[in-house]
Amino acid sequence: xxxxxxxxHYPAATVSQRVEQHTLCVLVDNExxxxxxxxxxxxxxxxxxxxxxxxxxxxxKHLSRITIVTRGTPMVIEQIKNQLERIVPIHRVIDMTLAxxxxxxxxxxxxVRGKGEARMEALRLSDxxxxxxxxxxxxxxxxxxxxxxxxxxxxxxxxLPIGLVEVARTGVVAIGRGPDGM
Amino acid sequence: MMKEMTGAxxxxxxxADQGVEDLFGYPGGAVLPIYDALFHQEKVRHILVxxxxxxxxxxxGYARSTGKVAAVLVTSGPGATNAVxxxxxxxxxxxxxxxxxGQVPTHLIGNDAFQECDTVGITRPCTKHNYLVKDVADxxxxxxxxxxxxxxxxxxxxxVDIPKDVQFAKGMYFKxxxxxxxxxxxxxxxxxxxxxxxxELMRNAKRPxxxxxxxxxxxxxxxxxxxxxxxxxxxxxxxxxxxGLGAFPAAxxxxxGMLGMHGTYEANLTMHGCDLMICVGARFEDxxxxxxxxxxPGSKKIxxxxxxxxxxxxVKVDIPIIGDCAHVLEDMLRLWRSxxxxxxxxxxxxxxxxxxxxxxxxxxxxxxxxxxxxxQYAIERLYAATRDRDVYITTEVGQHQMWAAQFFRFExxxxxxxxxxxxxxxxxxxxxxxxxxxxxxxxxxxxAGEASVLMTMQEISTAVQYRLPIKIFILNNQYMGMVxxxxxxxxxxxxxxxxxxxxPDFVKLAEAYHAVGIRCDxxxxxxxxxxxxxxxxxxxxxxxxxxxxxxxxxxxPSGRAHNEMLLSDAAxxxxxxxxxxxxxxx
Ligand SMILES: Cc1ncc(C[n+]2csc(CCOP(=O)(O)OP(=O)(O)O)c2C)c(N)n1
Ligand SMILES: [Mg+2]
Numbered sequence: 165x166x167x168x169x170x171x172x173h174y175p176a177a178t179v180s181q182r183v184e185q186h187t188l189c190v191l192v193d194n195e196x197x198x199x200x201x202x203x204x205x206x207x208x209x210x211x212x213x214x215x216x217x218x219x220x221x222x223x224x225k226h227l228s229r230i231t232i233v234t235r236g237t238p239m240v241i242e243q244i245k246n247q248l249e250r251i252v253p254i255h256r257v258i259d260m261t262l263a264x265x266x267x268x269x270x271x272x273x274x275x276v277r278g279k280g281e282a283r284m285e286a287l288r289l290s291d292x293x294x295x296x297x298x299x300x301x302x303x304x305x306x307x308x309x310x311x312x313x314x315x316x317x318x319x320x321x322x323x324l325p326i327g328l329v330e331v332a333r334t335g336v337v338a339i340g341r342g343p344d345g346m
Numbered sequence: 347m348m349k350e351m352t353g354a355x356x357x358x359x360x361x362a363d364q365g366v367e368d369l370f371g372y373p374g375g376a377v378l379p380i381y382d383a384l385f386h387q388e389k390v391r392h393i394l395v396x397x398x399x400x401x402x403x404x405x406x407g408y409a410r411s412t413g414k415v416a417a418v419l420v421t422s423g424p425g426a427t428n429a430v431x432x433x434x435x436x437x438x439x440x441x442x443x444x445x446x447x448g449q450v451p452t453h454l455i456g457n458d459a460f461q462e463c464d465t466v467g468i469t470r471p472c473t474k475h476n477y478l479v480k481d482v483a484d485x486x487x488x489x490x491x492x493x494x495x496x497x498x499x500x501x502x503x504x505x506v507d508i509p510k511d512v513q514f515a516k517g518m519y520f521k522x523x524x525x526x527x528x529x530x531x532x533x534x535x536x537x538x539x540x541x542x543x544x545x546e547l548m549r550n551a552k553r554p555x556x557x558x559x560x561x562x563x564x565x566x567x568x569x570x571x572x573x574x575x576x577x578x579x580x581x582x583x584x585x586x587x588x589x590g591l592g593a594f595p596a597a598x599x600x601x602x603g604m605l606g607m608h609g610t611y612e613a614n615l616t617m618h619g620c621d622l623m624i625c626v627g628a629r630f631e632d633x634x635x636x637x638x639x640x641x642x643p644g645s646k647k648i649x650x651x652x653x654x655x656x657x658x659x660x661v662k663v664d665i666p667i668i669g670d671c672a673h674v675l676e677d678m679l680r681l682w683r684s685x686x687x688x689x690x691x692x693x694x695x696x697x698x699x700x701x702x703x704x705x706x707x708x709x710x711x712x713x714x715x716x717x718x719x720x721x722q723y724a725i726e727r728l729y730a731a732t733r734d735r736d737v738y739i740t741t742e743v744g745q746h747q748m749w750a751a752q753f754f755r756f757e758x759x760x761x762x763x764x765x766x767x768x769x770x771x772x773x774x775x776x777x778x779x780x781x782x783x784x785x786x787x788x789x790x791x792x793x794a795g796e797a798s799v800l801m802t803m804q805e806i807s808t809a810v811q812y813r814l815p816i817k818i819f820i821l822n823n824q825y826m827g828m829v830x831x832x833x834x835x836x837x838x839x840x841x842x843x844x845x846x847x848x849x850p851d852f853v854k855l856a857e858a859y860h861a862v863g864i865r866c867d868x869x870x871x872x873x874x875x876x877x878x879x880x881x882x883x884x885x886x887x888x889x890x891x892x893x894x895x896x897x898x899x900x901x902x903p904s905g906r907a908h909n910e911m912l913l914s915d916a917a918x919x920x921x922x923x924x925x926x927x928x929x930x931x932x
Pocket of ligand 2: 795827
């Protein structure tokens, strides 16, 4: 007898599950190469990075905090967390999306160019979004805005027709609500 | 107790303090200070290999046959890049070793200096962890940490990259202390509630099976001992992966043989038909599961593993237990005994009756021959001639590896060294060198293919230099047999580049290396030739000329389910052996 169906020896594609976006906070030793380990893990295993921020947060203990926004099926998200925890200089990984109520913020600097009515409209909108003017010329503004990702997205979308020049964004940082630390 | 010394001296001192007796290495400009420090002492013995890949594989053989963390020393640049295959192999198969690499002096790093490469960058994805030491003050801590990280939790390779100026610099050395790492503490004990839930499932199972892997062997001899106890008191059948062979004795009636792509019929159908799978230290890899959505349908799964990332990676399990196999098995055994748990005896009896029918299919049967040596026959004879001896087996990669796994029977852990995860041709010969070094009086055999063994053949020279009487038993089918088999079954018999023309004369090759060469091509002469090989107290290359057309069965083509196994025509057919009979490809 021979094999049924096709003679392909390539495995059938895996069944697709729903993709979710999760925010992970990662506490790491602030030592050379640690970010390369994290990024290498994501690229090597084919995980997505929507945004990544990193900075030293506890100088005496040499600890840095990395916030990663990623997406994947629940099984992949669990894998990402477990794979991160295998990295030796990583102390803790918290899935903020699952860990309970949390605050997620980004900062963006938004440069807009325009004159006359466009300029006034930009100012009015920035006021509504509580954005601050941090630089101005007669034909431009740089706004500083903080908030959740979708708030910043809508602000940028509104600036687009007015004369958006460029945007610099930090990516998301996150912290849990309430008295307890991570 | 602190003592001032150079960085190079610290390396040797730390190796000695970590219990390293044998160091596999190859010198070069960037490690000369360390070689100089080696010269002045006798605690650490150096084994000069012939290629850095060989050094790492030798260390792997040493580590896997002893359970200790092994050590490697190579130079910068090409020394480090040559070691990469070995490091990746060790990572995939969870082998504990520390590899010290020399680096150009710190002030030259990043300048494309002679024999500079970004060793930590290159080895980051193929090590468990790695370090670049830029200050001699950090060196003692890093060296001790490296051994701790390599050997604890899920074991793996660790690289310590040391620039030459750091090797010359002086600093204070201190011995290993009790707090080897500030953050890394793998969890050993399993969650007791989960273990209780697992016992409950086991008590109610009607068609259970133990599926075990290399994790049991990595966990230590006690884990194998506990596994045997648990399998005995439960009465459940047991199978294992390629890397797990030997954790449970092959002579035991509850043993089903290896599972997976070239596993036995009974092992794979037991997995397919089970209602409870107890996975201990294995990782549901694709060579095991076959088609993932048809893997053991309708079964509940318990998964014991020290590495949380192994859990729910490929297959969703019902009860994950994170912990060291020995610790968890001990708790399981205690709970099983104290709760006087028994599995449903009638169901278990019926399950065994079914399994015996599958076993009756004799899936490893092959057509024998009196004029040509069948590779399976060669392994059977090798096994018969060595079974009562203190024997260690390594392999290369290919058909011969699978035949060795199927026909050589292992009763003890740490006796079987093969490249499973990476499937590295060229692993077996240097691994045998390492095993023989650790067990000078034992019989160490590399079951080889003629193609694989040429990849690291030069290590026979190491064996000769250090009087390591390894036996390289080549199943010479003149083909990259495993490639040929896939081409025959899946690519219309187009044997593209899988035939090796101009093979060397292995007997002369052995002689050129001052080893002993033996050739045998007649079944009737095989036993005597094998005896001769064993009796010669020198390294031997045994050229066993076998049937070039033989295929390795059973086989589950990748991406297929366990019940879509291909069997050899020689396997006896038993009509009512299986319910899914129609689906089984004979
Ligand atoms: C380094 C490396 N290159 C290529 C392969 C792919 N490969 C797997 S088995 C095999 C053939 C091995 O031939 P041989 O050593 O003669 O063993 P046989 O299958 O004939 O027993 C090849 C090329 C591999 N596993 N490793
Ligand atoms: Mg071959």
